[in-house]
Amino acid sequence: MMLIGISTSVKLVEQELWQREEKGLIGILPVRDSAEAASTPSPGVQTSKNQEETSDSHKLNGKNQPEVIHWHNRGVAARALHLSRGVEKPSGRVTYIVVLEGLCRFSVQELTTRGTYYTARIIPLDMTKSDMDQVEQDPEFVMLSRQFKAMAMELISVLEQKQKTGGRTKVLLETVPVHKLADIFVASFEISFEEQLSMLDSVDLKVRLLKATELVDRHLQSIRVAEKITQKVEGQLSKSQKEFLLRQQMRAIKEELGDNDDEDDDVATLERKMKAAGMPPNIWKHAQRELRRLKKMQPQQPGYNSSHVYLDLLADLPWQKASEEHELDLKAAKDHLDSDHYGLVKIKHRIIEYLAVRKLKPDARGPVLCFVGPPGVGKTSLASSIATALGRKFVRISLGGVKDEADIRGHRRTYIGSMPGRLIDGLKRVGVCNPVMLLDEIDKTGSDVRGDPASALLEVLDPEQNKTFNDHYLNVPYDLSKVIFVATANRVQPVPPPLLDRMEVIELPGYTPEEKLNIAMRHLIPRVLDQHGLNFDFLQIPEAMVKLVIQRYTREAGVRNLERNLAAIARAAAVRVAEREHAIPLSKDVQQIASPLLESRLADGADVEMEIIPMGVNNHDISQALRITSPLVVDEAMLEKVLGPPRYDDRETADRIATPGISVGLVWTAFGGEVQFVEATAMVGKGDLHLTGQLGDVIKESAQIAMTWVRARATQLKLATAEETNLLEGRDIHIHFPAGAIPKDGPSAGVTLVTALVSLFSQRKVRTDTAMTGEMTLRGSVLPVGGIKDKVLAAHQYGIKRVILPERNLKDLAEVPSAVLSSLEILLAKQMEDVLEQAFEGGCPWRQHSKL
Ligand code: ADP
Numbered sequence: 001m002m003l004i005g006i007s008t009s010v011k012l013v014e015q016e017l018w019q020r021e022e023k024g025l026i027g028i029l030p031v032r033d034s035a036e037a038a039s040t041p042s043p044g045v046q047t048s049k050n051q052e053e054t055s056d057s058h059k060l061n062g063k064n065q066p067e068v069i070h071w072h073n074r075g076v077a078a079r080a081l082h083l084s085r086g087v088e089k090p091s092g093r094v095t096y097i098v099v100l101e102g103l104c105r106f107s108v109q110e111l112t113t114r115g116t117y118y119t120a121r122i123i124p125l126d127m128t129k130s131d132m133d134q135v136e137q138d139p140e141f142v143m144l145s146r147q148f149k150a151m152a153m154e155l156i157s158v159l160e161q162k163q164k165t166g167g168r169t170k171v172l173l174e175t176v177p178v179h180k181l182a183d184i185f186v187a188s189f190e191i192s193f194e195e196q197l198s199m200l201d202s203v204d205l206k207v208r209l210l211k212a213t214e215l216v217d218r219h220l221q222s223i224r225v226a227e228k229i230t231q232k233v234e235g236q237l238s239k240s241q242k243e244f245l246l247r248q249q250m251r252a253i254k255e256e257l258g259d260n261d262d263e264d265d266d267v268a269t270l271e272r273k274m275k276a277a278g279m280p281p282n283i284w285k286h287a288q289r290e291l292r293r294l295k296k297m298q299p300q301q302p303g304y305n306s307s308h309v310y311l312d313l314l315a316d317l318p319w320q321k322a323s324e325e326h327e328l329d330l331k332a333a334k335d336h337l338d339s340d341h342y343g344l345v346k347i348k349h350r351i352i353e354y355l356a357v358r359k360l361k362p363d364a365r366g367p368v369l370c371f372v373g374p375p376g377v378g379k380t381s382l383a384s385s386i387a388t389a390l391g392r393k394f395v396r397i398s399l400g401g402v403k404d405e406a407d408i409r410g411h412r413r414t415y416i417g418s419m420p421g422r423l424i425d426g427l428k429r430v431g432v433c434n435p436v437m438l439l440d441e442i443d444k445t446g447s448d449v450r451g452d453p454a455s456a457l458l459e460v461l462d463p464e465q466n467k468t469f470n471d472h473y474l475n476v477p478y479d480l481s482k483v484i485f486v487a488t489a490n491r492v493q494p495v496p497p498p499l500l501d502r503m504e505v506i507e508l509p510g511y512t513p514e515e516k517l518n519i520a521m522r523h524l525i526p527r528v529l530d531q532h533g534l535n536f537d538f539l540q541i542p543e544a545m546v547k548l549v550i551q552r553y554t555r556e557a558g559v560r561n562l563e564r565n566l567a568a569i570a571r572a573a574a575v576r577v578a579e580r581e582h583a584i585p586l587s588k589d590v591q592q593i594a595s596p597l598l599e600s601r602l603a604d605g606a607d608v609e610m611e612i613i614p615m616g617v618n619n620h621d622i623s624q625a626l627r628i629t630s631p632l633v634v635d636e637a638m639l640e641k642v643l644g645p646p647r648y649d650d651r652e653t654a655d656r657i658a659t660p661g662i663s664v665g666l667v668w669t670a671f672g673g674e675v676q677f678v679e680a681t682a683m684v685g686k687g688d689l690h691l692t693g694q695l696g697d698v699i700k701e702s703a704q705i706a707m708t709w710v711r712a713r714a715t716q717l718k719l720a721t722a723e724e725t726n727l728l729e730g731r732d733i734h735i736h737f738p739a740g741a742i743p744k745d746g747p748s749a750g751v752t753l754v755t756a757l758v759s760l761f762s763q764r765k766v767r768t769d770t771a772m773t774g775e776m777t778l779r780g781s782v783l784p785v786g787g788i789k790d791k792v793l794a795a796h797q798y799g800i801k802r803v804i805l806p807e808r809n810l811k812d813l814a815e816v817p818s819a820v821l822s823s824l825e826i827l828l829a830k831q832m833e834d835v836l837e838q839a840f841e842g843g844c845p846w847r848q849h850s851k852l
Pocket of ligand 1: 374375376378382523558
């Protein structure tokens with residue numbers, strides 16, 4: 001096939017081929033020196049009659065200036081088989097596509113022009129039939145042609161592998177004469193122009209065959225090299241795939257052989273673990289699907305690890321594994337509770353009730369117990385005792401600071417670094433499906449944009465819903481109904497009401513100093529000594545010293561700091577004991593006793609009891625060295641050395657109320673009751689009220705109310721003369737609540753604020769031994785407040801002797817231990833004046849004069 005575009009050649013095609021019925025022959029001559037012409041040999045027309053050949057030897061440019069073209073002197077005569085005309089360009093140029101059949105080689109004798117194209121006189125170069133017959137006898141030719149055919153055959157098979165040609169090319173080999181084959185084959189692939197010319201010039205058949213063999217061989221080689229390169233590239237790409245395949249095969253072989261030595265094959269281990277996990281059928285199906293996915297993956301593939309971790313979790317979760325519940329012995333449970341916890345009689349009684357109900361109806365959906373109280377009062381330890389009594393495992397889940405629902409429910413696996421929620425994680429840790437699960441600090445959960453953990457907890461605690469608890473990470477339902485939930489909280493208020501509704505609140509108040517002493521002596525000290533590898537032979541902490549620790553170093557509702565301080569003492573003692581051990585190196589002073597009798601008895605393997613008497617050491621040193629006789633007894637000096645100077649003392653209140661304008665309030669915090677001072681002072685100003693001490697809105701309003709109340713009664717209270725009724729005339733009042741860094745709020749400081757202001761304006765000091773609490777209305781009624789028990793305990797602890805409480809809080813005193821009550825004078829107030837009456841030495845002197 002040839003594209004004819006040069007103008008002279010186009011003319012030739014038009015006149016000799018296009019316009020004629022009977023298509024003639026044309027001559028094709030390569031052009032040697034023009035790059036454009038060289039790549040497309042120019043055609044010429046040859047008339048068979050006069051053996052003349054036409055060809056265009058000059059390219060005619062736009063100005064009809066002939067341009068010299070160097071024709072090659074050999075060419076090919078060809079017959080046009082098919083002719084098609086391209087679309088005429090706007091410039092008027094036309095192109096033709098001619099399909100030609102080469103007939104024979106010729107050499108050019110003379111080249112002339114005929115009108116617009118060229119003709120040439122030629123001599124045909126191909127051999128005659130008889131010449132051919134002769135050559136075919138030539139053994140060298142025979143060999144060459146065999147060689148060529150073999151090479152051609154090879155090329156055909158290589159090409160056929162790539163492209164199915166249906167064996168048509170092979171037929172060519174049988175039917176076409178070999179010298180033609182050489183031409184056909186060489187024309188079928190790309191060779192250089194020079195090589196094309198040299199093939200054209202090879203008139204001699206042997207030379208032609210040799211060249212063709214060479215070219216076919218070269219082409220074959222280049223195909224093979226190209227193939228090798230592709231194979232190599234492909235090979236590298238699929239190396240990991242190959243590895244995977246081999247691994248699969250290895251696994252199959254091992255399985256076939258029953259070879260169990262595949263401990264290192266972690267997928268197999270995982271599968272075994274999964275089978276042993278006892279998953280419910282629907283979850284097992286889901287897990288298997290995931291396992292199949294994992295098996296198809298390669299370890300380096302993204303997603304492999306997360307899939308593995310997920311299946312690990314599925315396999316580790318206790319789907320069926322449960323602690324065996326033994327017959328509940330209530331007596332033993334009671335003894336256990338008693339032996340672990342001092343006091344807490346009512347609470348222990350309630351726990352026994354709870355256990356009794358469980359005993360009678362094991363799957364009764366009893367309420368969820370929620371222990372509420374300040375830190376260190378034994379909430380966690382009671383919950384763990386419940387677990388022991390029931391013979392179940394115990395797991396604690398901290399909910400403090402949980403704001404994200406995903407902390408409870410887990411993140412979906414689509415997130416990077418997703419994890420199961422705390423509940424599922426807890427169950428994995430504990431490894432049984434029926435543990436006692438402590439939801440610690442349930443009041444410390446909050447909600448924000450990331451969802452509401454409380455609503456997830458609602459589902460957890462709801463017996464109807466928790467059968468199919470849905471953790472986002474796990475993505476299959478988990479049955480939580482066998483878990484016994486117990487919750488703890490410091491305060492009830494922050495717990496959302498629907499959640500509170502599911503729970504039975506059991507309040508644990510703080511301990512009195514006497515209770516703390518007993519807890520310390522009976523429980524904390526033995527435990528602390530044991531934890532430090534000591535016993536009473538090494539260290540003794542007398543009761544008096546424990547009392548001092550309670551009074552001077554801890555002012556808390558629970559016993560956690562007390563335990564910490566005792567641990568500090570034990571640590572210090574441990575160091576001393578350890579030092580003593582090294583005081584006298586025994587080995588130097590003890591002489592070895594060697595006797596034949598001893599040796600023989602030792603050899604018999606009998607137990608030998610003997611006393612070793614060190615020589616040259618005085619008796620005092622011996623007792624020290626053997627550290628049996630004198631235990632370390634803690635004294636006040638040691639307390640100060642280990643715990644530092646006392647942090648609290650009883651003189652504090654007296655010192656702080658040294659001036660008028662200060663009163664002592666009782667407040668309630670998450671850590672139990674607290675003593676809260678209120679300081680008020682006056683200065684030159686414009687009658688403003690300044691409030692400091694991180695106060696909330698409610699407490700600020702209480703201060704306003706207090707100020708208003710005092711100002712309204714200034715004359716009756718004899719705080720101002722009849723003439724100057726405005727207490728704020730020319731002055732500002734500043735009220736401060738130390739400690740300034742702790743946020744405070746609530747209405748219960750009402751009475752304390754008024755007392756401080758009255759003290760300030762009257763310049764009379766408040767009694768140092770009196771503390772108070774109560775909300776005040778604008779008209780001066782004293783309203784009841786919460787947390788009375790903790791507040792009274794705090795006052796007692798602070799060394800306060802008199803406590804003023806709202807009258808309506810009288811009922812709450814029933815909860816206060818009698819030992820504490822008997823050491824305090826409780827004064828009840830209905831009106832603000834009652835408070836003032838009690839707060840000042842000698843009563844409120846203005847009352848008789850007032851008309852109230
Ligand atoms: P909470 O959970 O209320 O913060 P814990 O249960 O952790 O407190 O108690 C703190 C420590 O005090 C524990 O070692 C606990 O055994 C001990 N403890 C608390 N109350 C008592 C008690 N009544 N009898 C014996 N030990 C107690």
